[in-house]
Amino acid sequence: MAHATDDHAAHGHHIIPIPTLLKVFGALVALTAITVGLSAFDFGMFEIPVALGLASAKATLVVMIFMALKYDNPVNMLTFSVGVLFVAVFLIFTLLDTAFRGDMDNVDRLTIEERERLNEQLQESDVDAEDLQVAPSDMQ
Amino acid sequence: MSTETAPATTESVETEHDHHPPHLQHHFVSSEQQFDSAKLGMWLFLITEILLFSALFVAYAVYRNWNPMAFAEASSTLDWVLGSVNTIVLLTSSLTVALSIHFIQKNDKQKTVISLLSTLVLAGGFLVIKYFEYMAKFEHGIYPGEAFAPTGSGYEYLAAIPYVPQFFSIYFVMTGIHGVHVVIGMGLIGWMAWRAHRGDFSDEWYTPVELTGLYWHIVDIIWIFLFPLLYLV
Incomplete structure (x- = not known):
């Protein structure tokens, strides 16, 4: 859909393109699948660090892109x-x-x-x- | 608010703009400053939310560290399939809320409302799944605190393991407080959908949608950590 206001839309606020949002969503779903898949294996003492590492990666994606901290003040x-x-x-x-x-x-x-x-x-x-x-x- | 009520302090603004935008409160120099202040305030609030949940995560970490076997045993009775589905549901709702901001920034009112309503439906779906999970536990006497009295096959043996009740207390308190946040978020998103439909927002001013979106993403992030810690490890 074409918008006449695109040039100055949202007055300088960064508009995150839909493909970027979809890619981030895909990555989040993939990381969830990996988290569930890896839980079938026993990593002993590394179990918590692996789970927390994957969760942190997901949280970082949400914070940086969905919450737009990357483009923000x-x-x-x-x-x-x-x-x-x-x-x-x-x-x-x-x-x-x-x-x-x-x-x-x-x-x-x-x-x-x-x-x-x-x-x-x-x-x-x-x-x-x-x-x-x-x-x-x-x-x- | 009408244009002629612009106070003297906004003289500098009036040189930039011919009129005072209706959403701009007189104690802010510009819309941009007003937006940034609101957002910083929201981030400060979100930090207090994160710290609230971090207390629960610390409780979980301490008890798990002391009783790893009891936690593994209790955790295995949670349904990881329902937990995974709920994770995907919440991630999708985060996407739709991000899309609603994308659309309002492009002044597309209709798609904004649709995105917000999709978020509302997904949040409702999350709570319905959570309801069935809770009911499956209550049926077997799995309650928080002193009410813990497991019955039925697959649960009875838990009564003999010390510190299993603590796992379920932590589980119910963490998911319960998270659930309360989901309910509050649904209220906010419903309100935003209604206001967007009414035409309150535009690409010039959409601060409430932006802040509601930030809140919703935090609710999602809390779940991103709750899910593996409670259901998987």
């Missing part, structure tokens, strides 16, 4: 990037705590104060031979 890109950065900080710093609790020898579920109190109690208590005896059931 750069301040919107800055706003979005800072937001994503803080999501990453939120996720990574939380997992740095929760994912590694109890993995290292110097980390335990008791607080430092509780551990000190326990050590004091142990030092105060009399340890005699009886307590050190090992029962056969301890060996199993």
Whole structure:
């Protein structure tokens, strides 16, 4: 359809051509198919990174083309990037705590104060031979 | 608003344009500035939306990291076919909403309305599929929180696995809040379709359609991440 207003349509706003929109949609569907297809295989520890990588690729396509961030005022890109950065900080710093609790020898579920109190109690208590005896059931 | 009400502060504009466009509010220098401000405001709002969902994603990540087997077991009871279909439905709705902006930028009112109504139908389809998924789970006593009491073959064994209820709580809260966003989006898109039909928008001014489109794409992006994390891995 021809438009007389095409030249100055939307007053300098970028109009994304329909073929571009369709190509992006095709890519999104293809990436969805790949995501579903790959889920049949077991990648062990790489399962989450692969799934998140594909999802991020899809999200990037939507943000850049459908949401037109690529053609937009750069301040919107800055706003979005800072937001994503803080999501990453939120996720990574939380997992740095929760994912590694109890993995290292110097980390335990008791607080430092509780551990000190326990050590004091142990030092105060009399340890005699009886307590050190090992029962056969301890060996199993 | 009529042309003669243009306040003194827009003198510089009046030198550029002979008249004050009806959509331009007096505290903006130009339509362009008004459009950019609205869009920046929308992006800031979308960031708060992303952060809202990121809290749920962090909850998912922490619990999954602690209980990978329970999450794998619980996740396998979700229907990945319905999940995939819903992903395609939402992606298509993102395309139609992007097309509606393309058409309004070209001043094609009729195609704008058709694109927006297609988006509305697809969003409705998404919710219908989601409804059947929820019902299939409720039938087997799969509820969020303390109501969790799996019954029937294929579900009973879940009762014995610790932290499976947490998976379903996270599943219901994440998809539930996402579903609320879909409902709100449908309201906005329906409103935009009606206003576009009424002739409120043109290539000169279509800011509400643009902002509704941005909102809808964010709803799509949230699902893009929810789908593999809940249904596949």
